[in-house]
Amino acid sequence: MTAARATADIVVWSDFGGVLTSPLDEALDRVLTAADLPADAFREAVRRVADDLAPGTGCTGDLEALERGRISQAEWGRRVTAALAPRIPRIDLTRFGDHWYDGRLIDTRLLAHLRTVERPGVRIGLLTNSVLEWEPHRQALLHAAAPHLYPGLFDTVIASHVCGLSKPDPRIYAHAEATAGVRPDRCVLIDDVPANCAAALARGWHTIVHTCTDTTIAALDGWLRCR
Known part of the structure; x- marks a missing residue:
C-alpha cells in the first residue's frame, strides 16, 4: 500500500x-430461556468469573478474558457454571457459543x-x-x-x-x-x-x-x- x-x-x-x-439482547434472552436462568443471576456469575480472572489475565471487563483469548470457552463455561451454584443451567455453558448463535x-x-x-x-x-x-x-x-x-x-x-x-x-x-x-x-x-x-x-x-x-x-x- x-x-x-x-x-x-x-x-x-x-x-x-x-x-x-x-440485537444481542435478543440472543441473551434466548440463552437465558434455554438455560432456565434469571438474568441477574447469570450476570452476577459472569462478573464473579471476570473478577477471579482479572489478577491473572489483566482483563477487567466481563468478557475480556474470553474475547482476548486468555481463557477457553470450555474453561469459562465451567467457571460460570460453578459460580451459578446452587442453580444448575439446563444447557452446557462450556458450549456457550452454540446457544449464543442459535437463531x-x-x-x-x-x-x-x-x-x-x-x-x-x-x-x-x-x-x-x-x-x-x-x-x-x-x-x-x-x-x-x-x-x-x-x-x-x-x-x-x-x-x-x-x-x-x-x-x-x-x-x-x-x-x-x-x-x-x-x-x-x-x-x-x-x-x-x-x-x-x-x-x-x-x-x-x-x-x-x-x-x-x-x-x-x-x-x-x-x-x-x-x-
Missing part, C-alpha cells in the same frame, strides 16, 4: 454482533448496503470483539447471507481473540489504523455499544451508534457524502 493511498482511503469499520446480526440472523440489508458504498477510496472493515470458538458460527452466518461474496466480504478483519485486544481499549483502534494503513480521521465505526463508539471518537474516529438499520444507513451515507 502506498503512502498516498493510505492518506486518501476511508475505512468503514463495522461491528458484527448487534450490528450485522439481530441469530444476519442483517442482510445493512450488509448489502456496506457492499454498495465500497468503491475506490472507500474500504469496508470488520472490527469485532470475538471468541475463537465462536468463529465457525460467524463464518457460517456470513457464508449463508452472502455466498457469492464470501470469504472476501471485508477488506480488513480485526478480531479481538486474534490481536489480544478488545473494544473499548484504545489500543485496538490504533491496531486497526495501523493494519489498514489509515489515519484516525479516515475511519468511521458502526457499533451498537456506546462505550465502544466513545473510545473510537476519543481517538479521532467518526462514529455511528447503531440502533436500527434505517438510521445507520442514513448516517453512513450522509457522512460519506461530506468526505
